[in-house]
Amino acid sequence: MHDHSDMPGHLARRFQQIAVAVFHAEATAAGFDLTPVQYVALAVLRHHPGIDQATLAGLIAYDRTTIGGVIDRLVQKGLLARAASPRDRRAHMLHLTEAGLATLAGIQPAVETAQRHMVAGLEPAEVTELIRLFRKAIAAHEQGHALMKPAP
Amino acid sequence: MHDHSDMPGHLARRFQQIAVAVFHAEATAAGFDLTPVQYVALAVLRHHPGIDQATLAGLIAYDRTTIGGVIDRLVQKGLLARAASPRDRRAHMLHLTEAGLATLAGIQPAVETAQRHMVAGLEPAEVTELIRLFRKAIAAHEQGHALMKPAP
Numbered sequence: 001m002h003d004h005s006d007m008p009g010h011l012a013r014r015f016q017q018i019a020v021a022v023f024h025a026e027a028t029a030a031g032f033d034l035t036p037v038q039y040v041a042l043a044v045l046r047h048h049p050g051i052d053q054a055t056l057a058g059l060i061a062y063d064r065t066t067i068g069g070v071i072d073r074l075v076q077k078g079l080l081a082r083a084a085s086p087r088d089r090r091a092h093m094l095h096l097t098e099a100g101l102a103t104l105a106g107i108q109p110a111v112e113t114a115q116r117h118m119v120a121g122l123e124p125a126e127v128t129e130l131i132r133l134f135r136k137a138i139a140a141h142e143q144g145h146a147l148m149k150p151a152p
Numbered sequence: 153m154h155d156h157s158d159m160p161g162h163l164a165r166r167f168q169q170i171a172v173a174v175f176h177a178e179a180t181a182a183g184f185d186l187t188p189v190q191y192v193a194l195a196v197l198r199h200h201p202g203i204d205q206a207t208l209a210g211l212i213a214y215d216r217t218t219i220g221g222v223i224d225r226l227v228q229k230g231l232l233a234r235a236a237s238p239r240d241r242r243a244h245m246l247h248l249t250e251a252g253l254a255t256l257a258g259i260q261p262a263v264e265t266a267q268r269h270m271v272a273g274l275e276p277a278e279v280t281e282l283i284r285l286f287r288k289a290i291a292a293h294e295q296g297h298a299l300m301k302p303a304p
Contacts, residue, residue: 018290061169134166135163
């Protein structure tokens with residue numbers, strides 16, 4: 001391993017940059033102003049309405065110190081609403097608004113196009129293999145030890 | 153594709169988070185305070201001494217607006233020096249200092265440990281395949297169109 005272009009870490013950063021650029025391009029072309037993380041937050045909240053910020057951070061593996069900013073922006077855009085939790089006054093239950101649901105439905109085709117576009121250089125079987133390898137490598141870290149916490 | 157955990161974009165973000173966390177842990181344990189991007193910048197400058205900031209940004213695929221901050225921090229740490237370019241007064245030629253060379257040599261074992269650790273859940277043949285798939289997917293974007301520019 002003498003060249004950074006053979007290093008998994010460097011390649012992961014490059015691929016992640018491309019993934020974000022492709023997502024941004026497709027979302028913008030479809031008329032939506034959402035980042036990948038904002039999209040995933042909305043998608044997870046549709047399936048888990050009423051969860052709090054810490055739970056959402058865990059589900060999307062986003063670090064707790066910056067998830068607040070993601071939620072603030074989604075609330076400002078009118079896509080998300082906070083409601084007081086009956087159990088914990090400091091926690092807020094998060095729900096999609098009607099506009100949030102409409103945005104999620106509307107952006108879906110662009111998101112799926114982006115997912116295909118970011119791996120456009122690969123054969124279908126290679127895409128399946130890349131997804132499998134990602135999941136296996138990630139699972140080993142999540143199950144194995146404390147490194148599952150996102151980087152500072 | 154109904155679950156974000158099957159999306160290449162989401163998985164790429166998760167894997168990249170793990171890669172950065174593992175790098176940080178190994179570098180810190182070895183007594184070094186370098187980010188992955190700072191490390192790659194030093195490694196590239198060792199092989200390409202005297203290049204300017206824009207060339208470095210291109211070689212490590214880092215966006216031009218933030219590479220300045222990376223270089224500033226490396227200069228502050230005494231690992232990098234800027235020299236005026238004879239051809240362009242606005243450009244600065246970048247060189248590793250003696251301390252930069254020593255840091256690069258000293259951190260190398262930790263970097264290699266980190267590269268192995270971030271894919272510890274995979275068999276050796278799977279690591280080779282992951283690297284091949286990353287390179288193929290990235291190359292398609294770099295060769296194909298304007299999406300090679302990093303995300304804003």
